[in-house]
Each structure stands twice: as C-alpha cells, then as structure tokens.
Amino acid sequence: MTSAPETPHPADPRTRLRRAAPVPYWLDRPGSPGAAPRLTEDTRCDLAVVGGGYTGLWTALLAKRRFPKLDVLLLEQRTCGHAASGRNGGFCSPSLTHGLANGVTRWPREIGLLQRLGAANFDAFARDLETYGIDCGFARTGKVTVAATDWQARALADAARLAHAHGEPATLLDRDALRDYVDSPLWSAGLWSPDYALLDPARLVWGLRRACLDQGVRIAEHTEVQALDTRPRGPVRLRTPYAEVRAGRVALATNIYRPLLRRLSLSMVPVYDYALVTEPLTDAQLAAVGWTGAHGITDAGNQFHYLRKTDDGRVLWGGYDAIYHYGSRTDDALTQRAATFETLAGQFADAFPALADVSFSHAWGGIIDSTTRFCMFAGTAARGRVSYALGFTGLGVGATRYGATVMLDLLAGRRTEATSPAMIRRPPVPFPPEPVRWLGIQATRASLAREDEVGVRNTWLRTLDRLGLGFDS
Structure with a gap:
C-alpha cells in the first residue's frame, strides 16, 4: 500500500516561500522611472561616469554641483540601481571603514580622522537628500546588535568600550533591557547604536537619478562600456556596443562588474548575499516579538543576519550565507538560491517563534564587492584622467558619497583631507589567483x-x- 505524500507543515520553509517573488522587494513597486535611451551616436563629454549605482550617481551629481557647466555623461549597462544599489538592506552607517573595530585594526593612527570624515559625510548625505528633495525614507532610527552566545555578548562589551574610547555613543543591553527593542529566545544581550540610519534603497537610486537629470547630467542606460582606450594624448575613449565616447575625465563606479582596468582584477571578489521579505505584519504580530520601534537589528555572528521593517509593515531578513563561486563567477541566475532561502526562512522561525507561520513575499540575492580589508579603496590611472572608487563590501551605502568626493578630488588633482588617509593612498592586498x-x-x-x-x-x-x-x- 502506497502512503500519501506528506503534507508540509505551515511553518515548513518551502510552504512559506511558495509565493515569494524572485525579485528585490525594493524594485518591485510603483515609482520606477522609465529607462533612459541607450547611447547610439558617438559623443564627447567633460566627465564620463561608468556605473549607475549610488557611487556613480553621487559622482555625477556632485560634479555638477562643483562645476555647473561641466558636461557629465553617466553610462549604465542595465538600468540605474539594478545591481547592489537596489538590492541591499537599506542600512546606512556613518562608518567609512566597515565599522569602528575594522578601522582601528587597520589604521589605528588615522582612526580619528576617518571617524571625523565619516561623520561629516553622513551629515552631508542627509543634507543633500533634503537639498535635492530626495524622499527615500532616510531616518536616523538607530540599530541594535544582538548576541546569541556568551562569547558574542563579551564581544559586544568590547565593542561598547571601543566606541566610548572613540567618542561614539553605544549602550550595552542585558536581556531585560533588550526586550524593549526586540524579544527573541535566541538573543540574550545587545548593543544599542543610535547613530545609524535606515532608508529605502530603490527610492534613493531613483531620487539621485532624478536629481542628476534635473542638474543637466546626461544618462544613457542599457549602454555597457566594453573597453577604455587611455592613449597618452587626447581624450579617454570609451567603447560601447553602438557608439564611442570621448571624455576628458572618467570616473569608474562599476562595483564588482568588469573593472575596465586590468590592475583591479584581483582587488575584489564577488560575494552573493541573500534576503527575504515577509508579507505585511500587523502591529499585534510585531508587538508579540517586542519590535515596536523603527530601529534596525543585526546579530553579532560572523555569519550575521540583518533585519529591519519596511514602510508597509513587512520585515526584511537577510544575510548569513556569503557565497563565492569559483573563478569569481557572476550570473543573474546566481541571485536565486533555494537552499539559502530555505535556511533563512527556517532561521527566521527560530528567532521569532510567534511568527513561524508568516509567509514571504520576496526572495532575492545580489552581489557584494568584497575586498581583503572589507571597505572601499580608490585611485587613479591614465595619468590622472581616470579615477575609481570600488570595494565597498557591506556597510557601504553611506560611504558611496565619500567615494564620489574622493574620485572628483583625484580627477581634479587636488590633495584634500578626503584623499589623505592611507585607506585611499594605499590599495588593499589583492586576492590570490585561482585555485x-x-x-x-x-x-x-x-x-x-x-x-x-x-x-x-x-x-x-x-x-x-x-x-x-x-x-x-
């Protein structure tokens, strides 16, 4: 006698993922602008910006603010924000160094300067959103880092002491105090960091794009730059499938995609990160897990999770797996990974038993440009006519504006406080070749x-x- 197939329990990850759209939640909503035309005729410009994510858009916008008459052309191989800028969790940190601890470890003599530059950039980021009318939900909501083990709790205590030593506000939370922020059977301690913001990633892209167009930036989408010709004299030539661009200066903001300069080929590796978003939750459901504030949450593991609310009452739950594919392979198909989605869904139920039956509406992945030092780097090529800012890894949303500032200073040949840190002057140690x-x-x-x-x-x-x-x- 053949038994009937087992019916999945409602809390089974596969059941709760059944209706999840395989696209980023942020990009799957009204408000996306229509694509700009691809470049089909040869053209000239003063500054060509390659890449239409945060870094490229900030670069184009700030260039026009510095020099309103500058002819700026931004070239994007797909549509602005289709990659990391439209797929991240929307956490915005003032740190330029992937957190204070990483900065202290790598640049102890300059950490004061780096912290000051980061705070100034964070404030300028917020001011620019207001100046250009960019409504991306930016709010300094703060963040709680939670610990699931004794050694993670001790690490949070060390982080609090380090923060206080460098003038950063931070408050340790025991289990009872943590329940004012979130209540989970997994987490026994926390660290409250008030100087942290959340935003809507896609609305930031769309707002920056609109501001660029308003200021006279030319944007060509579906226009891949296939090669740079940096011959010693004359303009830099950029080859696209249908036309050539001759530019006086070039800023590369290509994230993990082909960097166009051979010297950068081992500077970064593509790491695939994944996220889920739940169906909208009720106030009662959120209250059941003690999460009534607007703050974001991360956990203290090496394989960490990040979670936050959306404007319409959903919860984004991402992280944990950081997947590298042999040969630095990248492919749109790799943004879907059923095994990781099921793992994340199961971990969500473990963290929040009261929400164990909640279904997920979206499941997606994206590429992070990781370096051996976990944060951005910048430099020039072609006798200063080409600049680049890449390798933002995680916590890079706010730092992209700083990267744009650095690129413009480098292209102008200006030695500024922003270009002075060793983080900018010295590249990261490259990754070794395969295998x-x-x-x-x-x-x-x-x-x-x-x-x-x-x-x-x-x-x-x-x-x-x-x-x-x-x-x-």
Whole structure:
C-alpha cells in the first residue's frame, strides 16, 4: 500500500516561500522611472561616469554641483540601481571603514580622522537628500546588535568600550533591557547604536537619478562600456556596443562588474548575499516579538543576519550565507538560491517563534564587492584622467558619497583631507589567483562558521588577522 505524500507543515520553509517573488522587494513597486535611451551616436563629454549605482550617481551629481557647466555623461549597462544599489538592506552607517573595530585594526593612527570624515559625510548625505528633495525614507532610527552566545555578548562589551574610547555613543543591553527593542529566545544581550540610519534603497537610486537629470547630467542606460582606450594624448575613449565616447575625465563606479582596468582584477571578489521579505505584519504580530520601534537589528555572528521593517509593515531578513563561486563567477541566475532561502526562512522561525507561520513575499540575492580589508579603496590611472572608487563590501551605502568626493578630488588633482588617509593612498592586498583564491575563501568561511559555534578563532583565522587579510560580506 502506497502512503500519501506528506503534507508540509505551515511553518515548513518551502510552504512559506511558495509565493515569494524572485525579485528585490525594493524594485518591485510603483515609482520606477522609465529607462533612459541607450547611447547610439558617438559623443564627447567633460566627465564620463561608468556605473549607475549610488557611487556613480553621487559622482555625477556632485560634479555638477562643483562645476555647473561641466558636461557629465553617466553610462549604465542595465538600468540605474539594478545591481547592489537596489538590492541591499537599506542600512546606512556613518562608518567609512566597515565599522569602528575594522578601522582601528587597520589604521589605528588615522582612526580619528576617518571617524571625523565619516561623520561629516553622513551629515552631508542627509543634507543633500533634503537639498535635492530626495524622499527615500532616510531616518536616523538607530540599530541594535544582538548576541546569541556568551562569547558574542563579551564581544559586544568590547565593542561598547571601543566606541566610548572613540567618542561614539553605544549602550550595552542585558536581556531585560533588550526586550524593549526586540524579544527573541535566541538573543540574550545587545548593543544599542543610535547613530545609524535606515532608508529605502530603490527610492534613493531613483531620487539621485532624478536629481542628476534635473542638474543637466546626461544618462544613457542599457549602454555597457566594453573597453577604455587611455592613449597618452587626447581624450579617454570609451567603447560601447553602438557608439564611442570621448571624455576628458572618467570616473569608474562599476562595483564588482568588469573593472575596465586590468590592475583591479584581483582587488575584489564577488560575494552573493541573500534576503527575504515577509508579507505585511500587523502591529499585534510585531508587538508579540517586542519590535515596536523603527530601529534596525543585526546579530553579532560572523555569519550575521540583518533585519529591519519596511514602510508597509513587512520585515526584511537577510544575510548569513556569503557565497563565492569559483573563478569569481557572476550570473543573474546566481541571485536565486533555494537552499539559502530555505535556511533563512527556517532561521527566521527560530528567532521569532510567534511568527513561524508568516509567509514571504520576496526572495532575492545580489552581489557584494568584497575586498581583503572589507571597505572601499580608490585611485587613479591614465595619468590622472581616470579615477575609481570600488570595494565597498557591506556597510557601504553611506560611504558611496565619500567615494564620489574622493574620485572628483583625484580627477581634479587636488590633495584634500578626503584623499589623505592611507585607506585611499594605499590599495588593499589583492586576492590570490585561482585555485588558491577559492580554497582560501572556503577555508575562511568554514573557520568563521566554526568560530560562531565554539567562540574560538582557529589558527587559519589568527594567521589572516596577523596578515591583515579577510573575507566578509
């Protein structure tokens, strides 16, 4: 006798993911502008910006503010914000260094300068949103980092002491105090960081794009730059499928995509990160998990989660897996990964048993441009006619504006406070070629997962620490 197939329990991840759209929640809503025409005729410009994400849009906008008569052309291979800028969690940090601890470890003598530059950029970011009428829901809601183990709680205590030593506000939360922010059986301690913002990633892209057009920036979408010709004399030539651009200066804001300069080929690796968004929740459901404030939440693991609310009462739950594919492979198909989505859905139910039956409306992934030092780098080529700012890794939303400022200063040949840090003057240690790259990343991922389980860094991680290397999302 054949038994009937087992009916999935409502809390089964597959059941709750059944209706999830395979697209970013942020981009799957009204308000997306129509695409600009592709470039089909040869043209000239003073400044060509390659890439229509945050970095490229900020660069074009700030260039027009500095020099209103400058002819600026922005070239985007798809549509503005289709990649990382439209797929991230919308967390906006004042840090330029992927957090204070990473900055102190790598640039201890300059950390005061880097913190000051980060705070000034964060304030200018907010002012510019107001100046250009960009309504992206930017709000300094603060963030709570939560601990699930004793060693994570001790790490939060260390982070609090480090923050206080450098003038950053931070408050340790025991289990009872944490319940004022979120109530989960997994988390026993927290760290409240008030100087943190949340925003709507897609609305930021669309707002920056509109502001660029209002200021006279020319935008060509569905226009891939296939090659740069940086011959010693004359303009830089950019080859696209249908036309050539001759530019006096070029700013590369290409994220993890082909960097167009061979020297950058080992500077970054593509890391795939994934996220889910729930169906809209009621106030009673959110109250049941103690999350009545507008703040964001991250956990303290190496394989960390990030979660936040949306304007329409959903919860975004992302992170954990950071997937690298052999040979730095990138492909739109890799933005969907059923195994990771099921893992995330199960972990969501573990964190919030009261929401274990909640379904998810969207499930997607995106590429992060990770470097060995976890934060951006910048530089020039072609005798100063080409600049680049890349490698923002995680926590890079706010730093993209700083990267734009640095690129414009470098193209102008200006030595400014923004270009002075060693973080800008010295590139990151490159990743090794394959197969060593893949083997090293897999060893690092396994070691980080083991540390999350036992709270001890093994010999491999300690060696990377001494060398100032790493892998992160």
